Structure formats: C-alpha cells, structure tokens
Amino acid sequence: MASLSKPSVPRFSVEVYQNANLPEGGREVNAIVTVTATGGPGEPSPSPGSFSSGGHAPDAAVVIMVDCSGSMDYPPAKMRNARDATAAAIDALRDGVAFAVVAGTHQAREVYPSGGRLAVADATTRGQAKEALRKLGPGGGTAIGTWLRLADRLLSSSDASIRHGILLTDGRNEHEEPEALRASLDACAGRFTCDARGVGTDWEVKEVTGIASALLGSADIVADPAALAADFTSMMETVMGKEVGDVSLRLWTPQGAEVLFVKQVAPTVEELTDRRVAAGPRASDYPTGSWGDESRDYHVCVRVPSAHVGQEMLAARVSLVLPTPDGASPHVLAQGLVRAVWTDDLAASTSINPQVAHYTGQAELAQAIQQGLDLRKSGDVDGATAKLGRAVQLASRSGHEDTAKLLAKVVDVVDAANGTVRLKTKVSEEAEMTLETRSTKTVRVKK
Amino acid sequence: MSQLPPQLTACPVCHEPLEPADNFCGGCGADLSAVPPLPHEARPGGWRQPDTPLVRGADDYRIAPPAGGVPAQPAHGASPGGACAACRSGMIDKDGYCEHCGHAQPRERDHMEHESAGVAAVSDRGLRHHRNEDAYAVSTTDLAGGRTVVAVVSDGVSSAARPDEASAAACAAAHGALVEDLERGAPPREATHRAIVLAAEAVAGLATAAPQPREHERYRQENAPACTIVSAVVTGDLLTVGWVGDSRAYWVPDDRATQPARLTEDDSWAAQMVAAGLMSEAEAYADERAHAITGWLGADAYEVEPHTASYHPDRPGVVIVCTDGLWNYAESAEHMAAVVPPDARTRPLECARRLLTHALDGGGHDNVTVAVLPFPAPHEGAGSA
Numbered sequence: 001m002a003s004l005s006k007p008s009v010p011r012f013s014v015e016v017y018q019n020a021n022l023p024e025g026g027r028e029v030n031a032i033v034t035v036t037a038t039g040g041p042g043e044p045s046p047s048p049g050s051f052s053s054g055g056h057a058p059d060a061a062v063v064i065m066v067d068c069s070g071s072m073d074y075p076p077a078k079m080r081n082a083r084d085a086t087a088a089a090i091d092a093l094r095d096g097v098a099f100a101v102v103a104g105t106h107q108a109r110e111v112y113p114s115g116g117r118l119a120v121a122d123a124t125t126r127g128q129a130k131e132a133l134r135k136l137g138p139g140g141g142t143a144i145g146t147w148l149r150l151a152d153r154l155l156s157s158s159d160a161s162i163r164h165g166i167l168l169t170d171g172r173n174e175h176e177e178p179e180a181l182r183a184s185l186d187a188c189a190g191r192f193t194c195d196a197r198g199v200g201t202d203w204e205v206k207e208v209t210g211i212a213s214a215l216l217g218s219a220d221i222v223a224d225p226a227a228l229a230a231d232f233t234s235m236m237e238t239v240m241g242k243e244v245g246d247v248s249l250r251l252w253t254p255q256g257a258e259v260l261f262v263k264q265v266a267p268t269v270e271e272l273t274d275r276r277v278a279a280g281p282r283a284s285d286y287p288t289g290s291w292g293d294e295s296r297d298y299h300v301c302v303r304v305p306s307a308h309v310g311q312e313m314l315a316a317r318v319s320l321v322l323p324t325p326d327g328a329s330p331h332v333l334a335q336g337l338v339r340a341v342w343t344d345d346l347a348a349s350t351s352i353n354p355q356v357a358h359y360t361g362q363a364e365l366a367q368a369i370q371q372g373l374d375l376r377k378s379g380d381v382d383g384a385t386a387k388l389g390r391a392v393q394l395a396s397r398s399g400h401e402d403t404a405k406l407l408a409k410v411v412d413v414v415d416a417a418n419g420t421v422r423l424k425t426k427v428s429e430e431a432e433m434t435l436e437t438r439s440t441k442t443v444r445v446k447k
Numbered sequence: 448m449s450q451l452p453p454q455l456t457a458c459p460v461c462h463e464p465l466e467p468a469d470n471f472c473g474g475c476g477a478d479l480s481a482v483p484p485l486p487h488e489a490r491p492g493g494w495r496q497p498d499t500p501l502v503r504g505a506d507d508y509r510i511a512p513p514a515g516g517v518p519a520q521p522a523h524g525a526s527p528g529g530a531c532a533a534c535r536s537g538m539i540d541k542d543g544y545c546e547h548c549g550h551a552q553p554r555e556r557d558h559m560e561h562e563s564a565g566v567a568a569v570s571d572r573g574l575r576h577h578r579n580e581d582a583y584a585v586s587t588t589d590l591a592g593g594r595t596v597v598a599v600v601s602d603g604v605s606s607a608a609r610p611d612e613a614s615a616a617a618c619a620a621a622h623g624a625l626v627e628d629l630e631r632g633a634p635p636r637e638a639t640h641r642a643i644v645l646a647a648e649a650v651a652g653l654a655t656a657a658p659q660p661r662e663h664e665r666y667r668q669e670n671a672p673a674c675t676i677v678s679a680v681v682t683g684d685l686l687t688v689g690w691v692g693d694s695r696a697y698w699v700p701d702d703r704a705t706q707p708a709r710l711t712e713d714d715s716w717a718a719q720m721v722a723a724g725l726m727s728e729a730e731a732y733a734d735e736r737a738h739a740i741t742g743w744l745g746a747d748a749y750e751v752e753p754h755t756a757s758y759h760p761d762r763p764g765v766v767i768v769c770t771d772g773l774w775n776y777a778e779s780a781e782h783m784a785a786v787v788p789p790d791a792r793t794r795p796l797e798c799a800r801r802l803l804t805h806a807l808d809g810g811g812h813d814n815v816t817v818a819v820l821p822f823p824a825p826h827e828g829a830g831s832a
Binding site: 102253255256257282305307308309310311312313314315337341342343344437 | 513534537541542544545548549551557572573574575576577578812
C-alpha cells in the first residue's frame with residue numbers, strides 16, 4: 001500500500017568541494033558536501049487557504065501540537081491567535097494527508113479527530129477540525145514531553161513516509177523534569193520530524209531549539225502572536241512540499257580512519273556527529289529527515305591514516321540512502337567521493353577550499369553568538385563583548401546580513417570589519433531571543 | 448616536473464603592473480594566459496646545435512612501409528574486483544579504490560614497459576606524484592630500406608588540466624604521423640616537424656573537447672591541457688630528433704672513451720638564460736625558475752616551434768629519449784653516459800630499467816619516462832634478447 005501511494009522520490013545529486021591535497025604526514029581531510037533534491041512537484045501553492053488545489057497530496061501525516069497552558073491567556077489574544085494559526089495550518093493541508101490536533105498542557109489531549117486516530121484531510125474533516133478548535137481554552141501547566149509522546153502514538157498509526165509534527169509553546173517546560181523531555185525526544189527521534197515555535201518571549205530558547213534539533217525540524221520565534229497564522233501556513237506548506245522521508249547521509253571511511261565530525265552547515269548549523277548509526281563495515285548513517293525540493297550542505301571531517309607522498313586514498317564515500325520497506329540493503333540516491341592525495345607541493349596542500357573556509361566561519365559565527373549571549377546572561381561583559389564582536393566580524397565578512405541586523409540590536413557596532421562592539425545597555429527580550437534562536441542560520445557561499 | 452612560466456608581473460603588451468591572480472590585463476585587457484613569458488622578439492636568438500663531432504648533415508632516405516604498431520597507451524583506472532595492492536585484503540570498488548583501506552589502486556600507466564627489436568621504453572609514476580602524467584609511443588618497422596625505429600616521449604604539464612591526457616594524445620598523434628610519413632618516404636626531419644605540429648593540434652584540441660570537469664576540481668580554474676614532446680627516429684645510419692619543451696635526447700656511444708652528447712636544447716628559462724649569455728649554466732639551473740618551460744604543446748601555447756636535428760653517428764651507441772624525471776638525476780651528457788650500462792645497445796630494456804632505478808634512487812620526485820634506441824638499429828631477425 002505504501003509503495004502504491006508513495007510519490008516519486010526526487011532526484012538527488014551530491015557535489016563535493018574540497019582540497020584533496022595533504023602535506024607529508026597530513027591526516028585531516030575536510031570537505032563540503034552539497035546535497036540537492038530536485039524533480040518533485042515543485043513549490044507548494046503560495047496562496048494561504050487554497051486547500052486541495054496545491055499540487056498532489058504528499059504521502060504524509062501531520063500532528064499539530066498547540067500550547068493550551070494557563071499562560072496562553074496573557075494576553076488573551078495569544079490563545080485566539082494560536083487558534084487562528086492552527087486553523088490556517090489546517091487550511092494548508094492538502095487533500096489526503098492524515099492529520100490530528102493535540103492540545104498541550106501538563107498533559108496532552110486529543111482535540112481532533114480523537115480516539116487515537118488520524119483524520120484524512122478533505123473539506124469535511126478540515127471543517128470539523130476547525131470547529132473543534134473553538135473548544136480550545138487556556139488552563140493548566142506545560143509538559144512538552146507528553147505532547148510529543150502522544151504525537152508519536154498518533155503518527156505511528158500511519159504508514160505515511162513523511163511523519164511530521166508542528167509544536168507551538170509560549171512558556172517554559174515547567175511541569176516535567178528536563179530529563180523527561182530529553183527521554184521523550186530520544187524516544188521520538190527518527191520516528192517523526194518536528195518544527196517548533198515559541199510565541200511571545202516567556203519561553204526558553206534552548207528548549208525550543210533543542211526540540212527542533214533532535215527532531216530534525218526548524219525552530220523560530222514568533223514574538224508577535226498576530227504573526228502566527230502566516231508562520232503556520234508557511235510551515236505547513238513546507239511540509240506539504242516534502243516528497244521523501246527518512247533519508248540518511250551514509251559515510252564510508254577506510255580502515256583506520258576516524259570521522260571527526262559531520263555537520264549540516266546550510267541552511268542551518270546542525271551537529272550530526274553523535275547521531276551516528278552503524279551501517280555495516282566502516283559505514284555509518286546520519287539522519288537527515290525528510291526532503292522536498294531543496295539543497296543542504298554538510299561539512300565532513302575525516303582523519304585518515306597517513307600515506308606516502310604520491311599516494312592517493314578514498315577518504316570517504318558520501319551517499320544519500322533511503323531504507324527499503326523490507327529491510328533489504330537501502331536504496332542509494334546519490335553519492336560523491338572525498339579524496340586524499342599526498343603531495344610535497346606546499347602551494348597545493350596549504351590552500352584551503354573556499355567552501356570549507358566559508359562554512360568553518362559560519363559554524364564559528366553560530367557558536368560565537370551562542371557563547372556571547374550565554375556570557376552576557378551570566379554577567380561577563382568582557383567575554384560577551386569579545387564573542388559578540390567576533391560574531392559581528394564574521395557576519396560582516398561572510399555577507400550574512402540577516403544575522404548582522406539581529407546582532408546590531410544587541411550590540412552597538414563600532415567597527416564591523418575588526419569586530420569592535422559595545423554591549424547595548426538596554427536590549428529587548430525579543431531581540432535577544434530572536435538572535436539566539438536564529439543564530440544557527442547560515443548563508444551559502446557565493447559561487 | 449614541467450611548470451608553466453612564472454607569473455607575469457607586468458603586462459607584456461602595455462607594461463601595466465599586474466596582480467598575481469590576473470587573467471587579463473587591467474590596462475589594455477590583454478589575455479595574459481595567451482601571452483608567452485618572454486615576448487617573442489625578446490627571446491634569446493635561436494637554439495644552439497649541440498656541440499658534437501657526430502654531425503655530418505642530413506640526407507633523404509627512401510623507406511618501405513612500416514609493419515609495427517602503436518603500443519597501447521591505456522587510460523588509467525583499475526578494473527573492479529580483485530584484491531587491493533596496498534592492504535591485500537580489500538576488494539576494489541568501481542571507482543578504483545580499495546573497499547577496505549581506501550587506497551587508490553595502481554593504474555596501468557603507473558608503470559609501463561615496452562620492448563621490441565630496436566627499441567625499449569619504461570615509464571613510471573615515480574615516488575612523489577600520485578599519477579603518471581608522462582607517456583611514450585615507440586615502434587620498430589621493417590621497411591625495404593632497412594629497419595626504422597620511432598620513439599616519442601611526452602611529459603604532461605602538471606599545473607595544467609588533464610596533463611595525462613595531453614601527453615598520451617601528443618604521443619599517439621606524433622607517432623602515428625611519423626610512421627605514416629616515413630612510410631610515404633618523407634625525409635625524417637620533415638616528418639618529425641609535421642608530427643610535432645600534428646601533436647600540438649591534438650593537444651590543443653583537448654581544450655575544446657574537454658569532458659565534464661571532474662567534480663573535485665571544479666573550483667579550480669581550467670588551464671588548457673599542455674605537454675612537452677621529444678622524438679627520435681633511426682633510419683639506416685641517420686638519427687633524427689625533434690622536440691618542444693624540456694624533454695631530451697642524448698647520444699651515448701658504446702666506446703665510452705669517445706664523447707657522449709645531448710642532442711636537444713630545452714625550451715626552458717634556464718636554457719634561454721644560458722643561451723643568451725645572461726647566466727652561467729650553474730647559476731641558471733640553481734634558480735627556482737630554471738625548469739619553467741618556455742615552449743609547450745597546448746591550446747594556450749603562443750606559437751609552437753618544433754625543433755629538429757639530424758645526425759649521422761659514426762659509431763655504435765644508444766639514443767636515450769627521456770623526460771626531466773630522469774635527466775634531473777643525470778643532467779650532463781657525461782653523467783648520463785656514466786649511468787647507461789655498457790651493454791645498453793644489446794639489452795635496451797635493461798638499460799631503461801637501470802635508468803629508472805637511478806631516478807628513483809635519486810628521489811623519484813617526478814614521473815620518469817625513458818626510451819632507449821640502439822644505434823644502428825639491430826638487423827632484421829636479430830630480435831631482442
């Protein structure tokens with residue numbers, strides 16, 4: 001059944017950017033791997049609310065988790081906006097997509113369709129679901145782990161290849177231990193993907209970004225509740241544009257080699273090294289979630305055994321793999337080769353590939369922002385100034401205008417090129433949280 | 448290793464100062480990649496005839512059609528399957544790497560040998576380069592007028608794209624043209640000149656007929672494929688050489704009491720400095736620019752000027768045709784003669800291997816290719832040992 005309804009898998013391509021030349025005794029090989037998926041139904045319909053008209057239905061199941069804790073009533077507009085945003089997301093569901101709505105407090109409650117089931121989107125079910133939203137009212141605490149576990153139960157009743165959650169919260173996860181949330185995330189990782197949104201400014205950035213990171217989704221701040229509907233619509237349209245789920249990045253490395261790190265570096269920095277799953281001799285898989293028409297970049301760093309000058313080695317074979325339903329050897333979607341060539345030509349071995357240099361800078365930029373904001377919160381003015389100054393310098397150098405603008409709301413920039421900044425004395429919570437939430441967004445290298 | 452000329456510091460057309468990365472002049476817009484390192488009129492005048500007592504002048508020779516063929520010049524790339532040459536335990540994947548240790552497998556061009564009556568050749572990757580960018584093409588043909596031996600050796604320019612393809616194309620084109628022209632009875636010097644011109648066209652054609660750039664090299668600017676060339680033809684008692692670049696031919700007589708000679712004059716910075724009397728040989732070759740070549744085959748070559756010369760050696764000996772991977776370790780004719788074994792003429796393959804070993808023992812910093820042609824060519828039926 002799944003194979004019959006499965007939409008055509010997009011065409012994947014892999015490009016490798018690296019300087020393969022190593023000096024005598026050199027062991028570390030860096031490469032940027034660009035993965036591009038094309039050939040799907042194209043961009044989803046841009047007009048919000050134009051349900052059932054935007055292209056064919058993806059083989060997908062979606063659960064929307066709406067925070068209904070007591071704080072959603074302050075101001076009352078927040079709950080109303082959340083309801084409207086959920087309705088907008090429901091409108092963006094294409095016919096045939098399985099879906100459910102969950103109300104989240106210190107426990108999780110099925111709002112629609114209930115009974116541990118998913119509904120199949122059509123004009124009737126969309127109407128019923130929006131009707132059910134009227135019953136949503138604030139009251140209770142916040143235990144996000146319970147919301148995720150319910151979403152997982154609901155999604156597991158579907159055999160859709162793309163299983164996705166959309167989670168909205170306005171406050172801290174106060175009614176369960178951090179360990180409980182961690183355990184829920186571990187239990188859900190790899191079972192469905194999830195976008196997370198924080199509305200207002202009373203939520204914890206690291207909680208929301210942590211959920212999105214663990215579940216391979218996006219995280220963002222919606223400081224003004226009035227902007228929620230547009231955000232939910234665009235999130236749902238992105239999900240509707242997905243064509244294939246459970247894609248893994250497979251890395252083969254030679255005997256004696258060690259994978260130092262694997263990072264997604266575009267569109268956001270996402271550390272994948274620790275998510276390694278063994279996949280046969282000398283191969284590991286790193287989950288990448290679901291793909292629509294899109295392109296992502298990965299930074300792979302491998303330490304290989306040294307070889308003599310004049311020798312050449314395959315340092316890594318990078319492939320995109322899709323598991324087969326019967327557990328047979330996975331389908332290889334595309335692959336690229338990372339090479340190592342030992343040379344005594346110093347000019348060749350010392351040059352740094354521009355892509356590698358660019359993303360090394362972008363990863364440092366994300367880290368500098370996070371460290372700078374942490375130091376600022378802990379009252380270390382000098383440390384925060386140094387880190388945020390470095391961030392301004394890196395953002396300016398790489399032409400990352402969005403991040404440069406966000407930084408300028410937190411620091412007064414004296415000299416962007418040299419990274420000279422002063423901390424602003426008054427910083428809005430919104431500015432600080434926006435910068436922190438979006439710190440991992442990167443710009444691509446100018447080709 | 449052959450190198451393209453050093454970076455220009457000023458535009459050769461309008462003398463505007465240049466940045467190292469400039470591809471075009473900022474002043475007049477001249478295409479700097481198409482300009483030779485020294486303006487043509489400023490080159491030191493001509494090349495010297497080797498100072499050798501062997502020269503008696505060239506003659507025309509009528510020869511019968513050849514019977515030999517071009518030795519295969521296989522593309523590199525190991526066939527899948529089979530065990531790894533590095534770790535002996537892994538199998539080879541379709542990309543030519545070991546599935547266990549990842550090592551690239553020896554390619555067919557890493558080490559090649561050829562022996563036929565009248566000529567032997569060896570080409571080797573050396574110890575410091577990851578592939579062999581040299582090539583050769585040799586053959587022996589029995590014609591009515593006697594045995595005709597042709598040897599062509601080429602060295603791909605490493606700083607250009609696909610140097611291995613350039614050298615292979617040059618050898619195949621030059622060898623094919625030589626055999627064809629000699630078969631038609633063309634004078635060897637004329638045939639050599641035409642063969643080098645055709646080889647130049649073949650290499651220039653690679654630039655336009657370029658396949659998809661290799662993935663990992665896409666960021667690198669594509670330099671037109673380029674290479675050197677040197678050829679030797681033995682017809683009866685006539686020896687004819689031709690060359691462009693810094694690959695060389697030497698004459699080493701059996702009787703070591705008589706003088707050996709270098710038969711070619713490099714198209715190189717050092718050779719031009721010496722020829723122009725601007726530097727002593729020792730000074731010129733000590734300079735880091737010494738090996739920059741001033742003539743090569745390729746789409747970006749300013750003007751290919753094939754050099755040819757004919758000799759009538761008056762005693763038996765061998766002709767050594769080689770790339771700088773060998774002569775870097777035996778530069779002078781005397782040094783080369785000292786390395787060539789005494790029985791080189793009767794065992795040319797052994798001689799070629801001995802010369803390769805000499806280069807590898809010296810460090811093997813470059814690809815090494817050498818062809819050995821006994822003179823006079825052994826009689827028909829004499830065969831090789």
